[in-house]
Amino acid sequence: MPPGMQAASLNFITNGSPMVSSGQRRKILVTGGAGYIGSHVVKALIEQGEDVVVFDNLSTGFAWSVADAELVVGDLADRGALNDLFGRHQFEAVLHFAANIWVGESVRKPAKYYRNNVANALNLFELASDHDVAHLIFSSTAAVYGQPDVSLLNETLPSAPINPYGASKTMAERLLTDIAATSSMTFAILRYFNVAGADPESRIGEATPFNNHLVKIALETALGLRESMAINGTDYPTEDGTCIRDYIHVEDLAAAHVAALQHLRQGHPSTVCNCGYGHGHSVREVIDVAKEITGVDFEVREGPRRPGDPAELVADNTKIRSLFSWQPRYDDLRMIVDTAWRWERVLFDRRTSRDDAFDLRQSA
Numbered sequence: 001m002p003p004g005m006q007a008a009s010l011n012f013i014t015n016g017s018p019m020v021s022s023g024q025r026r027k028i029l030v031t032g033g034a035g036y037i038g039s040h041v042v043k044a045l046i047e048q049g050e051d052v053v054v055f056d057n058l059s060t061g062f063a064w065s066v067a068d069a070e071l072v073v074g075d076l077a078d079r080g081a082l083n084d085l086f087g088r089h090q091f092e093a094v095l096h097f098a099a100n101i102w103v104g105e106s107v108r109k110p111a112k113y114y115r116n117n118v119a120n121a122l123n124l125f126e127l128a129s130d131h132d133v134a135h136l137i138f139s140s141t142a143a144v145y146g147q148p149d150v151s152l153l154n155e156t157l158p159s160a161p162i163n164p165y166g167a168s169k170t171m172a173e174r175l176l177t178d179i180a181a182t183s184s185m186t187f188a189i190l191r192y193f194n195v196a197g198a199d200p201e202s203r204i205g206e207a208t209p210f211n212n213h214l215v216k217i218a219l220e221t222a223l224g225l226r227e228s229m230a231i232n233g234t235d236y237p238t239e240d241g242t243c244i245r246d247y248i249h250v251e252d253l254a255a256a257h258v259a260a261l262q263h264l265r266q267g268h269p270s271t272v273c274n275c276g277y278g279h280g281h282s283v284r285e286v287i288d289v290a291k292e293i294t295g296v297d298f299e300v301r302e303g304p305r306r307p308g309d310p311a312e313l314v315a316d317n318t319k320i321r322s323l324f325s326w327q328p329r330y331d332d333l334r335m336i337v338d339t340a341w342r343w344e345r346v347l348f349d350r351r352t353s354r355d356d357a358f359d360l361r362q363s364a
């Protein structure tokens with residue numbers, strides 16, 4: 001355990017009614033479970049009494065973020081290691097998060113995205129199917145929709161990605177669909193909108209260096225880690241001229257994964273679901289809330305549009321609500337920013353107290 005990390009902070013409390021009793025535990029493999037979203041899902045699964053094994057190469061994840069799960073450090077490109085892992089455990093389900101996620105980087109380094117998000121996913125999907133995994137849950141993205149004409153997106157829209165990141169996820173969705181069709185494995189593809197927020201008890205949160213997401217950037221600016229921030233375009237056809245996105249709290253997203261697993265376990269067929277709240281906030285709104293929550297009037301510049309940014313992306317979440325009986329608990333921008341802010345200060349304190357485990361360079 002890294003110095004400065006309190007043992008208590010790693011013991012997630014089990015509350016609610018567990019999905020499985022200890023007598024009938026079935027193992028779940030979570031790839032990328034040491035990352036931002038993956039670690040919140042691992043926490044949620046453990047709270048439900050699940051037995052979780054995390055497989056992560058720690059390229060952008062952190063060992064400290066994996067709670068009571070067994071961590072196996074490895075890479076999905078290593079088919080042998082993956083095969084051994086499937087041989088050692090009888091996984092009932094696989095949740096696949098391990099991937100690269102930056103649109104801009106994907107344009108500069110497409111091969112990296114196709115290798116990691118497609119070729120490595122192929123290794124995983126094939127082995128999962130070969131080893132009789134019953135269910136697979138795949139982290140996908142609203143980026144598969146590209147730049148649709150409509151602002152409220154539902155799952156029947158065609159995939160039309162406009163960058164290699166979105167294309168890599170579209171390809172992986174197809175691989176999964178085709179491979180699952182050859183076995184009894186059922187799957188849920190979850191397409192995330194804008195994920196933000198952190199564990200309300202600030203034990204885990206987004207810690208990846210050089211993260212470009214709006215909430216993170218605003219809070220780093222409030223902390224003084226950035227001199228100022230820019231609004232990427234103020235001439236969009238929206239009420240205040242800035243882009244609108246559907247921000248979903250990572251805890252609600254984690255709950256959606258638990259619900260998806262339950263749904264598949266009940267014997268329902270494979271499905272694709274959007275994960276969002278069904279309403280959006282503009283960039284200016286997010287910045288205003290960040291200023292209000294932090295109490296810091298940080299400097300904001302009005303910059304040019306960022307290439308490839310659609311004016312508005314909001315999830316039609318009718319399907320996930322009806323199919324999984326998923327009820328968001330954190331559908332409130334202030335709550336999202338508040339939990340993210342509390343986490344950001346914990347992270348700041350740990351980094352400034354020279355805790356090596358939180359050193360930015362570790363995963364640079």
Ligand code: UDP
Binds near residue numbers: 214230
């Ligand atoms: N954005 C911004 N300034 C920043 C970072 C992001 O104006 O410093 C805008 C971005 O152009 C987009 C919205 O905030 O319109 C959300 O961007 P983010 O990168 O968080 O998520 P994305 O929607 O690209 O997945």
